[in-house]
Amino acid sequence: MLGNNPIRRPVFKSGDWLEIKEIYRSIQGEGPNSGCPAVFIRLGGCNLACNFCDTDFEDFSTMSLKEILAEAGDLGNPSLAVITGGEPLRQPIENLCDSLLAAGFRVQIETNGTIFRPLDVRVEIVCSPKNLGKGYFPLRDDLLGRLNALKFLVSAHDPLYAEIPEIGQARYKIPVYVQPMDEFDAAKNQSNLALAAGIARKNGYHLSLQMHKIVGIR
Numbered sequence: 001m002l003g004n005n006p007i008r009r010p011v012f013k014s015g016d017w018l019e020i021k022e023i024y025r026s027i028q029g030e031g032p033n034s035g036c037p038a039v040f041i042r043l044g045g046c047n048l049a050c051n052f053c054d055t056d057f058e059d060f061s062t063m064s065l066k067e068i069l070a071e072a073g074d075l076g077n078p079s080l081a082v083i084t085g086g087e088p089l090r091q092p093i094e095n096l097c098d099s100l101l102a103a104g105f106r107v108q109i110e111t112n113g114t115i116f117r118p119l120d121v122r123v124e125i126v127c128s129p130k131n132l133g134k135g136y137f138p139l140r141d142d143l144l145g146r147l148n149a150l151k152f153l154v155s156a157h158d159p160l161y162a163e164i165p166e167i168g169q170a171r172y173k174i175p176v177y178v179q180p181m182d183e184f185d186a187a188k189n190q191s192n193l194a195l196a197a198g199i200a201r202k203n204g205y206h207l208s209l210q211m212h213k214i215v216g217i218r
């Protein structure tokens, strides 16, 4: 959305109905489950508006939990369900996670880390912290204690994303993934890749590439 999206507030309702942008089958292209076939459930709306955001999540419709589960199940049932957005924790997804786990899926959330919800301990949470000019949003201790990975974007052209901050990963022994920011410019992306690779090699972090973009799938 490149920062053009409206900032939407968190919703605290039952979770029987959710705002869904799309449900589709693909391959997880980034982070710790990179390479895994997955059903993606993309929720609408975000509580932030990052100027580098590479995702369209505003054209959503309201679906019942039953409809969401039926559509996800119809996609051939890969073992992994990725709940993403926008910001998926903006909406009450506790029941969705429980239902997917009960249906036999592993469940992974992709969050910006600014909203907390008490999810089943089996839900894998990958957090990509954001810095909108006043430093990185601080992450709550109870969220830090639940994270399976921190995924940091880096850019050779944006000083806010030039290096990896310490925001609790050492204290909680959270695996760190470094991902070059996609700036929709081949030359810029090449220098972002070099920066990410250098940071990963120097610090012993994982290098995360957006594999789905490399192979040309969504």
Ligand code: SF4
Pocket: 001, 046, 047, 048, 049, 050, 052, 053, 054, 055, 085, 086, 087, 112, 130
């Ligand atoms: S938090 Fe993520 S989804 Fe939301 S605007 Fe920023 S990059 Fe886009």
